[in-house]
Amino acid sequence: MPRIVADWLADHVELPADLTTEQLAADLVRVGLEEEEIHAAAVTGPLVVGRVLAMTPEPQKNGKTINWCLVDVGPEHNATQIKGVDDADVPPGGARGVVCGAHNFGVGDLVVVSLPGTVLPGGFAIAARKTYGHTSDGMICSVRELGIGDDHDGILVLTRAGFAEADLTPGQSATELLGLGDEVLEINVTPDRGYAFSYRGVAREYAHSTGAAFTDKGLPTGAEPTATPDGFVVEVDDAAPIDGRVGCDRFVTRVVRGIDPSAPTPAWMKRRLEGSGMRSISLAVDVTNYVMLDLGQPLHAYDLAAVAAPVVVRRAAPGERLTTLDDVDRALDAQDLLITDSPDGARGSRVLGLAGVMGGESSEVSASTTDVLVEAAHFDPVSVARTARRHKLPSEAAKRFERGVDPRLPAVAAQRVVELLVELAGGTADPAVSDLDTTTAPTPIAFDVTLPSRTAGVPYTREQVVGTLAEIGCTVTGAGEVVEVTPPSWRPDLVEPATLVEEVVRIVGYDQIPSVLPAAPGGRGLTPEQRTRRSVARALADAGLVEVLSYPFMGPADLDVLGLPADDPRRTALRLANPIADDRPSMRTSVLVTLLETARRNVARGLDDVAVFELGLVTHPAPDAPAAPQLPVGVRPSEADLAALDAAVPPQPRQVAGVLSGNRVPAGWWGAGRPTDWTDALSAARTVAEVARTEVVVANDPTRMPWHPGRCARLELTDGRVVGHAGELHPKVVEALGLPARTAAFELDLSLLVEAADGEPVAARPVSAFPAAKEDFAFVVDAGVPAAEVEAAVVAGAGELLEDVRLFDVFTGPQVGEGKKSLAYSLRLRAADRTLSADDVRAVRDGVVKSAAEQVGAVLRG
Template identity: 45%
Template sequence: YGEVTSETKNILIEAAHFDPVSIARTARRHKIPSEASRRFERGVDTQLQPAAAQMAANLLEQFGGAKPSTSPCDVNNTQSRNVIVFKANEVQRVAGLEVDLNRISDILTDIGCSVAGGGNGSFSVLPPTWRPDLNEPCDLVEEIARLIGYDEIPVKVPAVPVTGRTGLTTQQQTRRAIAYELAETGFVESLSYPFVGEEDIKAFRQNVDEVAEVSVRIANPLAGDRPWLRRSVLMTLAGTVRRNLHRGLTDISMYELGHVYFSDPNAPAIPALPGSVRPSNAELAALDAGLPEQPLHVAALLTGHAEETGWLGTHRDVDWSDAVEALQRVGKRIGVKFILEQFKAQDAPSSWHPGRSAQVCVLAEDGSSVNLGVVGELHPHVCEALDLPKHSAAFELDLTELFKNMLMKPVQAKPISTFPPVKQDFAFTAPIELKANELQSAIEKSAGDLLESVELFDVYEGEQLGEGLRSLAYSVTFRANDRTLSGEEMEEVRKKITDAAEVLHATLRV
């Protein structure tokens, strides 16, 4: 029978021990975790079973009137524990603690170990069966340090010989500068899991089958609904922003620095390397060749109000200009001039607003334009799918590509002038096809060394200007290092700027 009844005469008591590795694999393979599987996969005393079975028999005899068998069967196939050769000086070498031999022997004995030797500073230690975590000399050092007290470990700065260049590399400095600039601008850094699923891909208006074909699939994902590694940091960052919005936050500006993963169907298979010997350089190269491409990206996302209601006026919602401003701040911090090329409506990426997004480029050493990413507003359907406010703005850049092509020049500090500045405003009527940064570059070249700063402060389009025209207004500050600028000098500079603008078919408004 499968149960004890009033007619039961014989009861078989079994106390078993199960292999931890087999239990762990079986529970994961069949997806049936249990209290027993969790207990056995973490290790159970291999010699506890006879005592447990005997205790059960004694209880049945004491309270149930049972008569135990005089010939129990014990099948023990467990492996005996290996003896650890433990040198006492390991405690000093690993933990920095000076402990005498007698105290080491006493501590190991107190935790259940059988200790022999010690005369030459070396012990033969047999760990108890109820401590499966004690397998190596370093495990014994950890136990000794724990029982003596971690607060007794001396704090010493290791003396490491310094050879070659030290400090952060240029790329590390640039990455840190980007993070600092975004944090100082008001963004909060986020660190999200790089896993995405069908819902994330659909929310960004992308085809699931096409994206899955070029994505890295995880063999054993933490969540079954997110089986792929991300191809965009913005995709996982948007999920973080959405969770914060659902928790009651309103005005959120977040950024993340992280890797994306691109699958290469033509990549060679990753070789199985032996674990007992160090791989050769050729084997390591073959291993690297089979790995997916993992460039470093930075993404930022802004939602809610860019400016709150105050004595300066009512609040202003976030739009594409806030993302562009954050991007330009990053470029100024690292000494890179980003070039924005607005997409045509039919060429805009599916996740971005077709009229309020632009491609971010940078000029390489050979003068070619290198695409780094996108800046602007997210598509209204993306905002709706992710429960984001309307006009949510963002940008994402490929920093690995930026590091390859950015011109690393030392920042030249300008001397501080004690002479007064001269500020003038220039309002140009220009063709709508003329980019604002092209006209600004013309102003900078014409002003020469007298230019201190130039800023676009107004863009206007209206019937008064005519069809195909718009007004671009710049605030320009001039200053000389050795003199006060005269009226004649300013007239000459103003004429140079006007002439340069006319070459671009932009005329100065009177």
């Protein structure tokens, strides 16, 4: 995020003398540049310039030598009496006694002194303290202690750091001199407004917000020299453009000869760079960074002696590598746009850098560089963005290029760099200039001046709309309602009428848009499916299950763990074009797939007793489904386009699934807990069907993975359509997922249940005031007969007097015979209009026994 130093911003726009950082942030917020953070002053307290008056080396027993110094820190801060120093030895104007362990300074040098009460970066408070036999009344500071660099080897001597001695006076504020008392505003810039990554752009926005006078220093003035025949030769050879866009459409070079490689970066420039979040490196590099921050044009400085003409801008060839300025050796991709040169006459054979991202080591400016080649180019945003992400290099240059840089800036920025190198490094501008320019002017936009009013609901006048567009730099022609708007070169985001509407609304003020609460239309509520979904979720939660949400993505490995056969329809999945994770590239075809992963994660973190459920969509693509059409933007699609799009969307039914493991009833003082088994999963599935008001039939299903072949129930509608399965998971699946033994699960097609639901309102059943009669039956049946079939036979035989039936015992053993089992049912009988007689109960009993014998071959157990 850009950091804004106020006095630098004032180079471009008129700022009030009493402007605070908070007010600056508020002014910029009005035009959409949000405050990220206000960085407080780095130093507080009395930090001053001091002149060393006396310096006495004192060897110590530990082998170290310290310096006992008398420092003039100005009349306001000097002391006329110094503890341990004879009054006769104190200078007439007074001084401060300071102990210092550094040796890179001497008598007469001007240094930075932090007096008692100063707080340096990192919360380091300075106080008078006794050390090495003296009372040190302050501290002489290094660059690192001041937080403006990493050098900790010696003291900061101001005259060696670029400050003129005539401008320095003992006692003056070093906080102001070094900019350490400045608050810095950090702002958040949206991706479509890359021009705000420069002081030029932020100043323009401040002028829009406040009406302050703005001077655009990024416009060509005519002082920039034009290309000459002897300019450094540059060629663009982009044989593999991205989406038809050539990677480089402008490349300007300038040459500055005879610079002083030892010339320091002036203090004012260093302070501005560091306040803006950039580290000072060397004068040539600092100048290019300074101009980039100032105008928004990334630049690069080469050691002219290390570059051989012609420079060729091309794509990478197979096997090429580059060691970038961060000392990382990188394998290059065929889509990487490169800056290359031609040593030994081999055209474009040596890679100098990644275009718009980062330069290479071979041609970087060094401490011996005297002749500099300045590059100012314009690169394709998509090409730069892909290269930066491919190599994980979010450089300052890449941040700007990928958001769009003004193509008219290269010549202006290059001229500014040349001027600074001539002024600060003593160089001479070479008259040779190259400017390879194939840029095109922005495309005009036909714009209806009434569109902003119709979009925002604010009555903007024609004058407001046209004036606002002109204020942001657009050229507006035409006299009617529809005008022609040509965006400025620094606004590549303005490409259609909607973007112009946004600018009008933004500049006039978002606060002008009224807040209107729309009236809620009557007669609308939840759909039957929405009501059912909510009821199912409440019922499962009431049953002790916890609702979770999982990502709806899966991979082949997730299905392999479940043991699905190769021809299982659940393996036919919709693959995403840009998946979040490479191992889960497809949309799920079963909620249970992702829910089991959630259960596994909980168990792995120590939660053995798991009971979770999820309601979610699944995707079932048809193998022969048509491809989705690419619809146009900016216009409403035709009915045929919408129909084709709808036909390409695969079915997405909603499922509900649950996983239960560990103890269903925990152990406690009341006794041992009850472990989860397959009946709990079946019970939960029955609850879902009951809440959905759908009658289901339960049957055994020995082939459905991932369930146990002997403990899996298939749930069907009365018309035979399968709506889901419930039961114990297969032991191999449980082992592969690391779940507790005998984990159970269920999965139902909730959309199908809703479709088959009885749409009639629920009728209240009258409560009978007559007593109930109870009868118990124990039937012996074949071991393979499902209990549900026996129960269905009991219900059919009991007739209308049956109020409730419950299975309360299952028994196997030699008493009932091999291959048999005993199922015991408890029936509650009641009539609505009378007390049941013995004959009524006998008739029900006979009917139940007869029906069970006929339908499932049950024999009443004696």
